[in-house]
Amino acid sequence: MADVKQKIISSSKKRMQFLNALLNDIAALEYMIEQDMFDKNIHIGAEQELCIVQDEWRPADNNLALLKEINHSSFTTELAKYNIEINLDPCEVKAGCFKKMHKQLSDKLKLANKAAATLNSKLILAGILPTLTRNEINLDYLTPLLRYEYLSKKLKKIRGGNFDLYLKGVDELHIRHDSIMFEACNTSFQTHLQIHPKEFVQAYNWALIISAPVLAAASNSPLLMGKELWSEIRIALFQQSIETRHHIHETRDQHPRVTFGNNFIYDNVTEIYKEDISRYEILITTDDIEDSLEMVKQGNIPKLNALRLHNGTIYRWNRPCYGVNDNKAHMRIENRYIPAGPSVQDEMANMAFWTGLMLAIPRDAIEAWNHYEFRDVKSNFFKAARSGIESIVIWKEKEISVKELILHDLIPLAYAGLKKSNLSDEEIYIYLGTIEKRMHTHTGAQWQIKNYRSLRYHISQTDSVISLTQAMYENQQKNIPVCDWKNINVKKYVEDRHKKIKYVKQLMTTDLITAFPDDSLEFVSHIMEWHNIDHMMVEDRKGKLSGIITIGHIHELKQQDIDLKEIPIKRIMRKDIQTIHPEEEIEKALEIMKSLWISSLPVIDNDHLIGIVTK
Known part of the structure; x- marks a missing residue:
C-alpha cells in the first residue's frame, strides 16, 4: 500500500x-x-x-x-x-x-x-x-x-x-x-x-x-x-x-x-x-x-x-x-x-x-x-x-x-x-x-541445522552463524537448488574464522553455570565440585551480575569449621569485579587478565551477564 x-x-x-x-x-x-x-x-x-x-x-x-x-x-x-x-x-x-x-x-x-x-x-x-x-x-x-x-x-x-x-x-x-x-x-x-x-x-x-x-x-x-x-x-x-x-x-x-x-x-x-x-x-x-x-x-x-x-x-x-x-x-x-x-x-x-x-x-x-x-x-x-x-x-x-x-x-x-x-x-x-x-535429500531448514551443528563443534555461536551465512551466499551465487548443496567444508570455514578472531564475542563461552546471591555456600560448593570449576558468577533474578564466588572463599570457611548450609553467598562474594563488553578486542581482554592476575573475565552487555572469556 x-x-x-x-x-x-x-x-x-x-x-x-x-x-x-x-x-x-x-x-x-x-x-x-x-x-x-x-x-x-x-x-x-x-x-x-x-x-x-x-x-x-x-x-x-x-x-x-x-x-x-x-x-x-x-x-x-x-x-x-x-x-x-x-x-x-x-x-x-x-x-x-x-x-x-x-x-x-x-x-x-x-x-x-x-x-x-x-x-x-x-x-x-x-x-x-x-x-x-x-x-x-x-x-x-x-x-x-x-x-x-x-x-x-x-x-x-x-x-x-x-x-x-x-x-x-x-x-x-x-x-x-x-x-x-x-x-x-x-x-x-x-x-x-x-x-x-x-x-x-x-x-x-x-x-x-x-x-x-x-x-x-x-x-x-x-x-x-x-x-x-x-x-x-x-x-x-x-x-x-x-x-x-x-x-x-x-x-x-x-x-x-x-x-x-x-x-x-x-x-x-x-x-x-x-x-x-x-x-x-x-x-x-x-x-x-x-x-x-x-x-x-x-x-x-x-x-x-x-x-x-x-x-x-x-x-x-x-x-x-x-x-x-x-x-x-x-x-x-x-x-x-x-x-x-x-x-x-x-x-x-x-x-x-x-x-x-x-x-x-x-x-x-x-x-x-x-x-x-x-x-x-x-x-x-x-x-x-x-x-x-x-x-x-x-x-x-x-x-x-x-x-x-x-x-x-x-x-x-x-x-x-x-x-x-x-x-x-x-x-x-x-x-x-x-x-x-x-x-x-534435505530442505533449506535441514541443511542449515545440520551444518550449523557441525560448525558449533569447533567454533563459537557468533562465528558459526557467520560461516553458515557465508556458505548460504556462496551456494546461492552458484545458482543451484538446496537439494544439490553439499555439506559445509568445516575445516575450511573454521580455519577462515580462526584467522579473523578479533573480538571477545567470538571466544566467550555462553553456556554458564551461575548462582544467585541467596544460594547457600554448601549448595554452591557442591555445584563447583560436580562441574570441576573453581569459581562461579553470581547474578540476580534479572540476569545482572552481582559478584563472584571462588572455591578459595569456601575452603577458608571450611577450615574454620563454619556451617556452610546457613550462609548465603552474598555475604562473602566479591562484588568489585572487572568485566568486559562483547565488542571489545581480545587483546584488551588479555591485557586486563594479565594485569590483574586473573584467568577469566565476565562479559557484560547492558549490565547483563552474557558470557565469560578465559585465558
Whole structure:
C-alpha cells in the first residue's frame, strides 16, 4: 500500500469517516461480484524480500542508499534498513510463465547485486538472516519512513506496553522488546495467484488445506540469534512480534493480527473482510478515499483504498487481496508463509508447486467442510512449521507423513494443474523435480541445522552463524537448488574464522553455570565440585551480575569449621569485579587478565551477564 498516503487516526471524526469508507468499499465489492466486474484471466505474481549484509555477513543499514543506487521502480523499502523488496511483474499462467518469471527475478537480482557491490554490500535470500543479533532489533534500524513509524507506535499503543517474545524448539528464546522490529527478521517470497471471485470460496479453502505440506517443503528458517527453534520459526516469530492482544480474562477469546484464520469460508470473499473489520482495530487511515459504491454503479472500477489499507494491517498467512491493473479489477490469494531462499531455483519451485496445486482443486475440496476438519488443517500448518517435512499431519481424517503426502499425492496433483495450463513437461519437471529431489535429500531448514551443528563443534555461536551465512551466499551465487548443496567444508570455514578472531564475542563461552546471591555456600560448593570449576558468577533474578564466588572463599570457611548450609553467598562474594563488553578486542581482554592476575573475565552487555572469556 505504498501507493496510498497513510496517516495515524487523529480524531474520532477521522475514525468514523474511515469506518464509513470501509462499509462503502464492502458494498462496492459485493456489487462487483454480483455484476461479474472482474478480470477472468489467471495471473501469477510475487514479491521478493531480501537481506542486505556488509562486513562479516552482518545486517547492513543502507537500504535507502541501495534503492537510490538501483534506481528502479520494481524495488521498494521494507520495515528494516537491512531489507528491501522486489515486486515482480505479473505473468499470465501459460506455457513458459515460470521460466519467464524466473528470468525476471534473476535479472532484477543481478541489477541489485551490482548496485550493492558499489556500497560494499551483498544480498542474501534467507527466511531469517542467521547473523541477526539483538543489536539490529531496535528502532535505530527502522527504515525512516512515516508509515513504518505510524505502524510501530500504533501497535505498541494497542498492546499497552512492551512485546513478549517466547520461542521454544531445541533451544529457547525469551525476550521482551519495545517495538515491532522483530517482524523485520522475517524475509519471505510472497506468491500471488489471481482467482475469479466466483471460484474464490473453493480456492481459498483449498489454499488453507495445502498450506501445511507446501510450508513443510519450503521450510528454510530454523535459526534465530543462534538458537535452534522451529523448521520455519518465522510463523511463530511474526505472530509474537506484533502481538497486540493484552491480558484479559482467560475465558474471553482474542484474535491475533497474524493469523491462519478460524474457519473455512462458505459464501464469498467478503466474509473474510467482514470478519477482519469486526475484530481488528483500525491502525492507520488515509484521505485518499473515493465513493466506491457510486463508482461501480456508474460502471467504473474503484481502488477500494480503505478496504485495501485495513486488509494490509491484518496478516493472514493466506491473504485475500483486491487489486486493479490496466483498469481491470481482480482478486488474488497472497501466499505469505513461503520463506525467501534458499535459492532462486528453490523459490520458483515452491511457487510452481503451490500454483499447480491451486490449479488442480480436487472435488472433495469444493465443499471442503464436508471432507476436511478445519482444526486439523490449522493444526497441520503449525506442525509443519515446527517439524518441516519430518511432521505427521491429519489428511482427510487419517495420519500421514507430510513427505509421503507430497511425494505420492501432491506432486502428481500439482503436475496435473500445471499441465492443464499448457506448461510443457520440461518446464514442469524443472520445478516440481526440485521439490521431489528435496524430499529425498534435505530442505533449506535441514541443511542449515545440520551444518550449523557441525560448525558449533569447533567454533563459537557468533562465528558459526557467520560461516553458515557465508556458505548460504556462496551456494546461492552458484545458482543451484538446496537439494544439490553439499555439506559445509568445516575445516575450511573454521580455519577462515580462526584467522579473523578479533573480538571477545567470538571466544566467550555462553553456556554458564551461575548462582544467585541467596544460594547457600554448601549448595554452591557442591555445584563447583560436580562441574570441576573453581569459581562461579553470581547474578540476580534479572540476569545482572552481582559478584563472584571462588572455591578459595569456601575452603577458608571450611577450615574454620563454619556451617556452610546457613550462609548465603552474598555475604562473602566479591562484588568489585572487572568485566568486559562483547565488542571489545581480545587483546584488551588479555591485557586486563594479565594485569590483574586473573584467568577469566565476565562479559557484560547492558549490565547483563552474557558470557565469560578465559585465558
